[in-house]
Structures are given as structure tokens and as C-alpha cells.
Amino acid sequence: MKNLKERILKLKKEKNAVILAHYYQESDIQDVSDYVGDSLGLSQEAMQVHADIIVFAGVHFMAETAKILNPGKKVILPDLNAGCSLADSCPANLFQQFTQAHPDHIVITYVNCSAEVKALTDIVVTSSNAVKIVNSIPKDKPIIFAPDKNLGKYVMEQTGREMLLWDGACVVHEAFSFDKLIELYKQNPDAQIIAHPESETHILKTASYIGSTAGMIEYVKTNPGTKFIVATEVGILHKMKLEVPDKILIPAPSNEDNTCACSQCGYMKVNTLQKLHDCLLNETPEIKVPADIMKKAFVPIERMLELSK
Ligand code: 13P
Ligand code: SF4
Numbered sequence: 489m490k491n492l493k494e495r496i497l498k499l500k501k502e503k504n505a506v507i508l509a510h511y512y513q514e515s516d517i518q519d520v521s522d523y524v525g526d527s528l529g530l531s532q533e534a535m536q537v538h539a540d541i542i543v544f545a546g547v548h549f550m551a552e553t554a555k556i557l558n559p560g561k562k563v564i565l566p567d568l569n570a571g572c573s574l575a576d577s578c579p580a581n582l583f584q585q586f587t588q589a590h591p592d593h594i595v596i597t598y599v600n601c602s603a604e605v606k607a608l609t610d611i612v613v614t615s616s617n618a619v620k621i622v623n624s625i626p627k628d629k630p631i632i633f634a635p636d637k638n639l640g641k642y643v644m645e646q647t648g649r650e651m652l653l654w655d656g657a658c659v660v661h662e663a664f665s666f667d668k669l670i671e672l673y674k675q676n677p678d679a680q681i682i683a684h685p686e687s688e689t690h691i692l693k694t695a696s697y698i699g700s701t702a703g704m705i706e707y708v709k710t711n712p713g714t715k716f717i718v719a720t721e722v723g724i725l726h727k728m729k730l731e732v733p734d735k736i737l738i739p740a741p742s743n744e745d746n747t748c749a750c751s752q753c754g755y756m757k758v759n760t761l762q763k764l765h766d767c768l769l770n771e772t773p774e775i776k777v778p779a780d781i782m783k784k785a786f787v788p789i790e791r792m793l794e795l796s797k
Pocket of ligand 2: 571572575600659721754755756
């Protein structure tokens, strides 16, 4: 393992590459990365990369977004099967029919969608800026929000805006068990529940804090509380533990019968340290986006970055 990590760091230098990783990646991958962040942070970081190669340790839509924001760079992903249930729930042809049926609506899409769907979008959002961006839309403008209905419902509740929601969801955040969560909370009444807004409404209602992965990490760092039940993908605990080693962090329980009894994203976890090494060595698989899609998809992402300032 140590050897593999050393080889990755050596290759990174030789090839003038940077590794950008999401908080849901396995710990070893996070440890060899130059930057670990949430979707917004990763987009901002990708745009500023000067190195020749971006190794994106995350899922496909994230690597695609990096390519769109910094098209001159070679963007590689350890495993092209690193998809996303939210992105899969929104095929571009069906989404186009949906938007065409509502031509007066502003189209807002969560960054967890394909480049083709982004190309049909007016403004992209992430979990850290969705509320702010929806609030910036004139009140008389009707809004389509896709693909995450759970994030959409949360944004509607926060902004008081009605929105037309696409029926998509994240399998990882829909796997939390409400009954087991309440049971866990009863055993730990001194804990605060913190949740990602991709979670269902009944889970969010239990939370003291709701926010993006970066927001959740910031909350445990700055909040005086010492015990937290964390309702998002379990990979986030690696960074959280590094930031607050003296606090108690408990992953929220899942309905799934897996070894960690918590929620894991199978898409994020198809990337492994070995695949990261191999993709850096062979400079493949590479992310390619058709030029016309790239051009159209850049506009709503750039709007998001402007509106997030
Ligand atoms: P953020 O890291 O932007 O909060 O998103 C979570 C997620 O599910 C990424 O796929
Ligand atoms: Fe997609 Fe959910 Fe996995 Fe994030 S956690 S990549 S939204 S399936």
C-alpha cells in the first residue's frame, strides 16, 4: 500500500498532474490527493489547475464538469463506471421533452447530471449554493428543478418558492433508515444529527444542520457540540475525523444490510488506489465531451460560479 501511494506521488510529479478528490472517495485516495472537496470546491479548483493532467477521483459528472471548466487539460477518471444514480435518473432526451413542455420556466439543474443535461440548463447549482441561487431568481419566474427531488423539496421549503421537480433521487441518501436513526438518537441524546440535503424530508426534519459535505465538515469544526450523527455517505468521516479528532462522529444507519451498517456510494467506491495508479500511468480513461455540448454546458456552470461569489 505504502509503495503504491509512493508510486502515485512519483507519477504525479513526473506527469505534471494533480489529483482532485471528493470526500466520498476511500481514505487512501483522499490521502494522495492535492485537493479534497465538495462539488462546488472541486469545480472552482478544477478551473484553476495549471498542471497538464487532472486526475479526477470522484464520479463521472464531476470529471466532466472539470473538463468543461478547463478544456485544455487532459482529465482522467480511475474508472468510467463511476456514475451517479441522480445523473442516471435524468436522460437528456427525456429532460429535453420536459423543458420543451414548459418553455416559460427557468431551468435549474443540480450539478449531479450529465453534460448533455447541463447543456439544456439555464443555471447549474450544487448543494452549497442551491438556496442562494433560487432566491436570486425573480419571484414571477417559474422554475424547473432537476434531477434531485429531495434537494428540490428542501430548496422549496427554504425559499418558499414552488418549483416543478424532476423525479430523481440519490440511492445513497434515500437508504437512511428513519427508525434506526431515531433509535440511535435515543441511545445518544447528546448528539446532533447533521444531514446532506439529498436526504429525504423525514430525515432532514431530525437534523440540527443541513448542508453540503463541505458545510457539514465546517459545522462539526465550528459547533461547540462534541457528538454528531452524520447523515451522508460514510467516506466523509475520514476528513471529519482529521479535522475534529476529539469529537465523536457516528455514521447514520442505513436500511442496507452491509458491513459498515451505514450508507456507502457504490459508484464512488469503484475507484480504487490501484485504478488511480493505473489511470495516471496510462493516462486513460480520458473524459471527452463533444465540443458543442462543452460550449453550451459551460454557460450555466459559469453562471453558478458567478452567483456563488
Ligand atoms: P456535495 O459534496 O457537493 O455536497 O455533494 C454530494 C454528492 O452527493 C456528490 O455526489
Ligand atoms: Fe450520486 Fe448519490 Fe453517489 Fe453522490 S452519493 S455520487 S448523488 S449516487
